[in-house]
Amino acid sequence: MVDGAVAGACSVVRIALPGGTRLQLSGAINESFDNKSLQAQPEDVVVIDMDGVKRVSSFGVREWMRALKLLNAASYFFVRCRPAVIAQLNMVAGFGGRGRLITFYAPLVCDKCGHTSETLVDLRTQHETVAAFHSPEQSCASCGDPMVLDDVPESYFAFAAAQMALQLTGMEEELLNAQAVAKPEPRRALRVAKHVEGEVTGMWLSGPLTGSAKLSRAADGIEGAVVFLLSGLAECDADGFRALHQLIDKLPAPITVFLARAPVSVVQHCTAEAAASLRFVSVDVPFRCEGCGLRLERELDRAALVRLLSETPNAQLCTQCFSPLQATLDAPTMGNLRNLRVATARPDVRAFIDAHRSGPPSEPRAEAPAQSNxxxxxxxxxxxxxxxxxxxxxxxxxxxxxxxxxxxxxxxxxxxxxxxxxxxxxxxxxxxxxxxxxxxxxxxxxxxxxxxxxxxxxxYVRGRDLASVLRDARRAKVTIPVEIACRIIADVCAGLHAAHDAVDDNGGRLNVVHRDVTPHNVLISVDGAVKVADFGVAQAANQASITKPGVVKGKPGYMAPEVIQGMALDRRVDIFGAGVMLHELLSLQRLFRRRTEYETYTAIIHADIPDLRSIRNDVDDVVWSIVARALKRDPVERYQTAQEMQTDIENHLARLGKVVTLPIFSRWLRELGNAVAPLQDRAQRLEDSKSSTRSHDDPSEPSAATYIPPDDDDDDLPGTVDLGSEATRPFVTSKSELP
The missing domain is CATH 3.30.200.20 (Phosphorylase Kinase; domain 1)
Incomplete structure (x- = not known):
């Protein structure tokens, strides 16, 4: 038996099978998700098919977790989970409830031709591969070359790898293997909800916005300011966008209309002509983290959009690993985004949007138990x-x-x-x-x-990690001054030496080894302080190791040869990692990273180390000798302590008269932020050229400029960032002269 339940923007098709139920979900899980739609009988085994879920919003996470709490089934399983769902399982504690993950899609990419695809991973047969963070084997359908995971394996497989190997009952196996054939999904209708507060009317649209949508009566009786909140739209085609545009055009002149949280599907149909008569206050933009691969959406307002559109990179940071986020928009959509007429919302409109992010208050909702902060x-x-x-x-x-x-x-x-x-x-x-x-x-x-x-x-270190500094420098195609790179690594060595020389209560040396000295684990505060972080895989000599035989810990591109070869480890493996980072700071190239982990390990053990003196002229023989010694493959030939490496760096900087103090480092950080100024000046000039055509009596009236000027109340210092902030200035580098 099959029955369909409409769950806001996400449909749930319920299929009764011998021994349990299969739920097939399709659409976007957002704030309009019906948290009662997953309920089942206490004795049921439930299979939740997530193949049709391509998007999960922040407020959808909350409703989804409420739904799982109300799912009073004996057991439940997740199958055919798309990357958007896997991202939430990896990031949000409790997103999977009591459920177990069975199958999911892994995004693959061909490094040779760029072809992408997704392959289904079955943890019943591939758990060991996933737990080792190995990419599924698949050849490119276009060129035949091997494909690799289009993500960081340790991040994308985190939830699946942490899950224990599956032990299923016979009935559970039968239910998972059952071929469920559902009736065609019932056509969902667009839902419109309205709520009025003072002078502001909110109109929530959820479901499909297509040519068949009935909008003619939606605007009856409204007046004042109207906000169309569009994040609940599961889809929007050209006819649906045209119907919405015509509705807005027919509203009488005194009514002011704003569009908030518009998804990409709306922006894709907003041509320059249409944009001239529509006023947006925010857009939901999809992003992908370049560090951990997390996929998410962020609501960007006027100030945040200017950073995106002015081609200033990395204005958004990942809340999971603090690496820069890259907007996943194609060129035509970016072009439409530039045409949008984006306004800074009136205070009452902004307050209305912020107060009702979870939907209209009149909509009945099952309340979850209050969680204390x-x-x-x-x-x-x-x-x-x-x-x-x-x-x-x-x-x-x-x-x-x-x-x-x-x-x-x-x-x-x-x-x-x-x-x-x-x-x-x-x-x-x-x-x-x-x-x-x-x-x-x-x-x-x-x-x-x-x-x-x-x-x-x-x-709590207010700042950023070294990985993001390297990434920005590579993007901007600039060099990091030798003295700055050396100062950073000297401070890293100072921290490592303190850890290496730590003692126990009896004064005995602990012989701590960090084992994961990488740019992601080096934090730089806004005032230039450098700090080594994350001793999560560190090992002390007097502690029993719980690393399993044959398992190496750390990130492949920064491991010392003896780690890969399974030899005894000591402090010198951390010195090798510091040497790799110094080489990369000066060359702006990944030293050992190759297409696969095996090739990376091979490069660490056998590949030639590029001579930095042939890459840039300001690297002298002494600096190169420091880097080369730190990267010796034989630990005996390497620096024996991090303090030795620190001393060589600092003595050389002193001889050159290029000692970098905290005030100098802070000044350098500010100068890096100044590289953004020309881009902002150009945006302002474009805005000024447009503003001459509109009335000076209404300075808040936005133009259809190519760039949207930022608000003036951005208090973040250029070149600095709060690790938890969602709207921060990027850290863009340019060549700087130090005093």
Whole structure:
């Protein structure tokens, strides 16, 4: 038996099968998702088919998690999950509820010809491959070359790898293998909801906006300011966009219309002619993280759009790994986006949009139990990310007499609290980093336990990681001054040496080895302080290793040869990682990264090291000798301590008279931000040329300029960024002369 239930912008088709139920979902999971649509009988086994879900919004996450809490089934499984769903499983703790992942799509790309495709991964037969973070094997249909995962394996496979190997009952296997044939999906109708507050009327559109949409009566009786909120649209074709445009054009002159949270499907049909008579206040733009591969949507207002359209790179940062986000828009859509007439919303309109992000208040909703933002003595300000073992928050510790301190709180996931191996890894990290105290190491303040959840409270560094600095420099095609690159690595060495020389309560050396010295784990604060972070895979000599035989820890491009060869490890593996970073800072090229992990490992062991003196003229023999010694494949020939490498760097900078102090480094950061100014000036000139055609009595009236000028109240300093911020200035480099 098959029946269909319409769930806002997402349809749910329910198929009764022997022994259970199959739910086939199609559309966007957003704020209009019906959280009662997944309910089943307590004895049921439910298979949730996510093949048709291509988009999950931030507010959709909340409704989805409420739906899983109401799903009172004996067990449930997820099959055919698209990348948008996998991204949420990796990022949001509890997004999968009690369910188990069975099959999902892995995005593949051919490095040779650029062809892309998706392949279905079945954890019943491929769990071991996924747990080792290996890409599925598939040849390119276009050129025949091997395809690789179009993402970071450690990030994309995080949830699947953390899941235990599947042990299914016979009935569960039969249900998963059953060929469910559903009747054609019932045609969904566009839904329109209205809510009025003061002078503002909100109109929520959800479902398909097509030529068959009935909009003629939607605007009856409205007046004042009208906001069409469009994030609930599952699709929009040319006829549907034309119907919406005609409706707005027919409204009488006193009515002011705004379009908010317009999805890409709307922008794709907004030609220059149509854009001239429509006023947008925000657009939902899809992004992909270049660091961890996370896919998400962000609402961009007037100020954020100018950064995107002025071709200023990386104005948005990933909330999971803080790497830059890349907008996934094709050229025609970008062209339409430039034509939009984007306004800074009136205060009452902006307040209305912000107050009703979850939909019209008149719409009945099943309320989930209120969740406190308190965790022990900490107030959880906002989530920063989540992995397979723990979730990370920006938190605030409050004390007496108004005392308040921001920290990063890392707490183990509830479902991992009973996993003895992972719990020991978490506690081992906490015990280790608690003994490390140095200005160039991210400090740990507390290891605690609240209920059954352990947590670590750490220093909050307002800044960015070194990986994003390298990425910006490569994009801008500029060089990082030798003295700046050397200063960064000297500080990294100082932090590493402090860790390497840490002692226990009896004064015995712990012989800590970081094992993951990479640009992602080097943080640079807004005032230029350099700090080594994330000792999550560090190992002390007096601690029993819980690394499984044959498993290496760390990122492939920065591993020392002895790590790959399975030899005994000591502090010198971290020195090799520092050498790789120094080479990459000076060359702006990845030193060892190749197409596959195997080729990367081979390059680390055998490939020639490019001589930096042949790449840039300002690298002298001494700097090259420092880099070359740090990259010696035989640990005996390498620097024996990080302090030796730090001393050689600092002595050479002193001889050259190029000592880089914190004030100089801060000034350099500000000068990098000044590289953005010409782009902003050009945008302002274009806006000024358009403004001459409109009345000076209404300075808020926007133009259809190619670029949208930013608001003047952006307080972020150029070249700086708050790791948790969603609308920040990029860190764009240019050649700078130091005093």
């Amino acid at each position: 308190r965790f022990g003595s900490y107030e959880l300000v906002r989530p920063l990310g989540s992995g397979g073992m723990a979730e990370v928050f920006l938190a605030r510790h409050k004390g007496v007499q108004g005392f308040s301190k921001d920290v990063v709180l890392k707490r183990i996931l509830p479902q991992m609290s009973n996993n003895a191996e992972l719990l020991e890894m978490f506690l081992q990290e906490a015990r280790l980093v608690a003994r490390l105290s140095h200005p160039n190491i991210v400090q740990t303040f507390e290891l605690g336990r609240q209920g059954q959840q352990y947590f670590i409270a750490m220093e």
